[in-house]
Amino acid sequence: MELSSSLQGLAGGILIGISAVWLMASLGRIAGISGIVGNLIAQRPKGDSAWRAAFLVGLVSGPLLLMGLGAGWGNVVNHPGAVIGQPLGGVPLMLVAGLLVGLGTGLGSGCTSGHGVCGLARLSPRSLAATVTFLGAALVTVYVVRHVLGGGA
Numbered sequence: 005m006e007l008s009s010s011l012q013g014l015a016g017g018i019l020i021g022i023s024a025v026w027l028m029a030s031l032g033r034i035a036g037i038s039g040i041v042g043n044l045i046a047q048r049p050k051g052d053s054a055w056r057a058a059f060l061v062g063l064v065s066g067p068l069l070l071m072g073l074g075a076g077w078g079n080v081v082n083h084p085g086a087v088i089g090q091p092l093g094g095v096p097l098m099l100v101a102g103l104l105v106g107l108g109t110g111l112g113s114g115c116t117s118g119h120g121v122c123g124l125a126r127l128s129p130r131s132l133a134a135t136v137t138f139l140g141a142a143l144v145t146v147y148v149v150r151h152v153l154g155g156g157a
Contacts, residue, residue, distance in 0.1 A: 020121060040060065114134065119134040
């Protein structure tokens with residue numbers, strides 16, 4: 005991995021940390037994407053949707069702006085200029101995967117951003133257990149896909 009990719013990842017992590025702290029300090033809210041989206045859709049509590057919508061617009065518009073400016077900052081390993089495009093499994097598989105992730109965030113009372121970034125920063129034991137579970141499941145999944153099923157890189 006080249007130094008430029010590492011610095012971009014570091015900068016991204018710092019920006020995520022700053023945004024999580026800013027949201028907690030200014031509104032007393034946790035920057036967990038599943039909670040932000042879920043409560044935006046459910047509109048609970050009333051009058052709480054403006055910051056949620058702004059957060060999601062910023063989340064999506066930042067990468068789109070960089071791509072539009074032709075910054076050349078990709079996110080595909082070993083292909084510095086590449087960006088993630090058409091999913092290899094197709095859109096229907098991605099939709100099913102997204103629904104399963106949504107179900108998992110409901111069962112786990114949060115997602116990787118809520119537990120892994122914000123919960124660990126608050127020294128939450130529940131978030132530590134959730135994050136260890138996320139990482140363990142990811143390790144097992146990568147191993148099975150690459151070494152048992154013979155797919156992947």
